[in-house]
Amino acid sequence: MAKQLRLSWDEAAGIQERAVVRGLARRKVEAIRSIGIDETAFQRRHEYVTLVRDFERAKVLWVGDDRKRETLDAFWKTLTTEQLAGIEAVAIDMWDPYIGSVRANVPDADEKIVFDRFHIAKHANDAVDQVRRRENRELRARGENWLVRTKYDWLRNPDNFSLGGWRKFLRLARRSTLRTAKAWAMKEELNRLWDYVYVGAAERHFETWCRWVMDSSIEPMKKVARMMQRHWVGIRTYFKLPITNAASEGGNSGIQQIKRRACGYRNRHRFRIAIYFHQGGLDLYPGSLARTQ
Numbered sequence: 001m002a003k004q005l006r007l008s009w010d011e012a013a014g015i016q017e018r019a020v021v022r023g024l025a026r027r028k029v030e031a032i033r034s035i036g037i038d039e040t041a042f043q044r045r046h047e048y049v050t051l052v053r054d055f056e057r058a059k060v061l062w063v064g065d066d067r068k069r070e071t072l073d074a075f076w077k078t079l080t081t082e083q084l085a086g087i088e089a090v091a092i093d094m095w096d097p098y099i100g101s102v103r104a105n106v107p108d109a110d111e112k113i114v115f116d117r118f119h120i121a122k123h124a125n126d127a128v129d130q131v132r133r134r135e136n137r138e139l140r141a142r143g144e145n146w147l148v149r150t151k152y153d154w155l156r157n158p159d160n161f162s163l164g165g166w167r168k169f170l171r172l173a174r175r176s177t178l179r180t181a182k183a184w185a186m187k188e189e190l191n192r193l194w195d196y197v198y199v200g201a202a203e204r205h206f207e208t209w210c211r212w213v214m215d216s217s218i219e220p221m222k223k224v225a226r227m228m229q230r231h232w233v234g235i236r237t238y239f240k241l242p243i244t245n246a247a248s249e250g251g252n253s254g255i256q257q258i259k260r261r262a263c264g265y266r267n268r269h270r271f272r273i274a275i276y277f278h279q280g281g282l283d284l285y286p287g288s289l290a291r292t293q
Helices: 009-026 069-076 081-086 096-105 117-141 151-155 163-173 179-195 199-214 219-230 232-239 246-261 268-279
Strands: 034-043 047-054 059-065 089-092 113-115
Touching (some): 009 268, 034 246, 047 069, 047 246, 059 069, 059 268, 089 096, 096 113, 117 179, 117 232, 179 219, 199 219, 199 232, 246 268
Antiparallel strands (some): 034 047
């Protein structure tokens, strides 16, 4: 854009930043009912920014540096007492700094926190992959190649297999001697948890699943079960308030695409401006062209 308009990079960036400042200044105080809190990578070396999204209006409300408790604490200070009281549901992953911040700032937080089912699914997938990697090394040492080049088969949604691919995979998955197959079966049974409508039925399913896993010798899956037991109150809330961070994950993919297109950002400030510009749902027009909200 700078090249097309014969502007310097700094001039083009200045136009974008002034538009974001205008848009943020024009934001009205609105009721916020359901939000998602997540992080997205700024650079490598585990550098992140925290994102807060309004699910109803499908926009980024706030961007903060890092993913510490004080990072999220700063967001709540931007809201009025009425807005805080009006929050009905908060989707987050099981990250202690976020949990602590929500509990300290949102009234009746434990009744509103919903631990995101897709983060739980990611933990289960990671556990299956840990089992596969270890077992694959053991098998190859004995000259057996059962698990070679099968990583994504164990992680794929069964609905995404072709008929022939599914039949081939089932022949492998039904080998009762494979620990990976047992871990996969546990992961798939856990995914059935989200099909329940009633809390009581979901709790019975979860308790049965936990007994199965804890009686096994598959430690990565036992670790997932223990994690879910510690956070069950927030997981159970999903069956009353069925929200997820799926929209946030999709938005994060868009943010990473923006970052790749820009070949990265020189600092967090520029990154935050770009996120607000593209996903903040802001009125960015100059005063004479401002749209009616």
